[in-house]
Amino acid sequence: MKSRKTVLLPSTQKILKELGENLKLARLRRKLRAEQVAERAGISRATLWNVEKGAPSVAMGIYCQVLFVLGLDKDLLKVAADDVLGRKLQDAELLPKERAPKRKLK
Numbered sequence: 001m002k003s004r005k006t007v008l009l010p011s012t013q014k015i016l017k018e019l020g021e022n023l024k025l026a027r028l029r030r031k032l033r034a035e036q037v038a039e040r041a042g043i044s045r046a047t048l049w050n051v052e053k054g055a056p057s058v059a060m061g062i063y064c065q066v067l068f069v070l071g072l073d074k075d076l077l078k079v080a081a082d083d084v085l086g087r088k089l090q091d092a093e094l095l096p097k098e099r100a101p102k103r104k105l106k
Contacts, residue, residue: 020054
């Protein structure tokens with residue numbers, strides 16, 4: 001079976017790459033070797049390397065597991081916590097249009 005390559009927009013690739021770099025820096029600040037983090041996360045060293053590169057082919061669960069090992073898993077709760085656009089839409093009360101009532105047959 002052929003694997004499919006994940007295609008991301010350049011801005012999204014940049015964000016994922018920055019996430020990977022941040023994870024690597026967090027690991028280094030804790031003075032943990034890559035092998036230690038990989039073992040604790042239950043992944044291979046190569047997968048951790050891909051995480052630290054920000055590879056889009058790595059499952060979100062693996063990123064979460066690495067965050068957990070580094071003690072940063074609660075940071076995921078900050079994602080979309082301050083939904084500025086969503087709040088503006090809510091404040092504007094933009095509700096989906098209701099359908100017209102069905103016509104009664106005679």
